[in-house]
Amino acid sequence: MRALAAIALILAVAPAALAAEPQTTLPDVEDEVMCPICGTLLELSEAPQAERERAFIRARIARGDSKEEIKDALVAEYGPSVLALPENDGFGIAAYLVPVLGFAAAVGALAFGVRRWRRSPAPAGPDPAAPAGEDAARLDEDLARYDL
Amino acid sequence: MSARSLTAFLAVLAVIGLLGFGLLQKGDSGLDQGATVPDEPLPLLAGGGASSVRDYRGKWVLVNFWASWCDPCRAESPDLAAFHRANRARHFTVLGIDTQDLSGDGRDFVRAYGLEYPHLRDPDGDAAEAWGTTGVPETFLVDPRGRLRLARRGPVDEEYLAREVEPLLPGAPG
Numbered sequence: 243m244r245a246l247a248a249i250a251l252i253l254a255v256a257p258a259a260l261a262a263e264p265q266t267t268l269p270d271v272e273d274e275v276m277c278p279i280c281g282t283l284l285e286l287s288e289a290p291q292a293e294r295e296r297a298f299i300r301a302r303i304a305r306g307d308s309k310e311e312i313k314d315a316l317v318a319e320y321g322p323s324v325l326a327l328p329e330n331d332g333f334g335i336a337a338y339l340v341p342v343l344g345f346a347a348a349v350g351a352l353a354f355g356v357r358r359w360r361r362s363p364a365p366a367g368p369d370p371a372a373p374a375g376e377d378a379a380r381l382d383e384d385l386a387r388y389d390l
Numbered sequence: 391m392s393a394r395s396l397t398a399f400l401a402v403l404a405v406i407g408l409l410g411f412g413l414l415q416k417g418d419s420g421l422d423q424g425a426t427v428p429d430e431p432l433p434l435l436a437g438g439g440a441s442s443v444r445d446y447r448g449k450w451v452l453v454n455f456w457a458s459w460c461d462p463c464r465a466e467s468p469d470l471a472a473f474h475r476a477n478r479a480r481h482f483t484v485l486g487i488d489t490q491d492l493s494g495d496g497r498d499f500v501r502a503y504g505l506e507y508p509h510l511r512d513p514d515g516d517a518a519e520a521w522g523t524t525g526v527p528e529t530f531l532v533d534p535r536g537r538l539r540l541a542r543r544g545p546v547d548e549e550y551l552a553r554e555v556e557p558l559l560p561g562a563p564g
Contacts, residue, residue: 291490294492294495
């Protein structure tokens with residue numbers, strides 16, 4: 243009976259818990275935006291301008307804004323360069339596509355090179371002629387001196 | 391020259407070209423005296439539209455880059471406000487450009503110092519870069535044809551304004 247009551251309680255509370263959006267925090271935002279003057283992530287900056295930016299974010303958090311709403315407000319204030327990561331649409335998507343395409347091209351070039359290398363016949367080097375006559379005798383003599 | 395050597399030579403040339411381009415981009419982009427100043431439209435700090443230095447053609451304009459978080463900007467603001475009041479009847483205005491600043495902080499700053507001249511916003515610092523600034527505050531005197539006459543890195547004060555700017559304005563004592 244007690245177990246049934248516990249299950250009923252969990253089922254009653256779970257949808258509300260899932261629906262509730264977690265409260266945005268300053269660390270959530272400041273590791274995804276820049277301090278425009280300092281040229282560093284906001285979380286790394288102690289400049290006065292960074293403190294103003296943090297105050298702006300705190301005020302937005304107090305209003306109940308989500309992280310995305312706060313980032314949009316920062317873009318309205320400072321322009322898109324305030325975002326630490328480029329947006330994943332328009333020209334910004336190039337920042338994600340170019341490394342992937344570059345990596346794919348490098349892997350392709352490597353595979354092509356290895357394939358070509360494996361197919362190529364062994365290089366025909368010069369046929370070292372075995373010493374003959376007096377040379378052969380001298381070689382045998384020299385080698386015999388190293389026999390222990 | 392074999393094909394392989396040519397390719398290597400071109401690759402080295404491309405790398406050197408890229409390095410050179412990077413150095414040129416980082417070089418001093420400051421405006422020369424007599425150069426036409428940038429006149430891209432910027433949003434008004436007060437909101438509700440945009441304006442540009444071009445809108446002030448026919449007047450002498452003292453363009454002042456500032457930000458509310460900048461201490462030297464606070465120090466120079468009373469002198470700029472007084473100079474504007476004293477000279478605005480002489481085809482002259484100060485034009486503030488609040489750069490890389492929160493607009494609310496910028497408006498509070500304007501109110502706090504009683505700055506009666508117009509202000510634009512430079513949200514991402516692009517305008518400051520186009521003018522070749524290296525920080526804030528920096529001040530530029532633009533003549534009625536839109537050409538640069540004076541540039542001041544760092545804060546201005548009453549003495550500088552009286553000595554360098556005031557004599558250039560129309561109606562200045564001989």
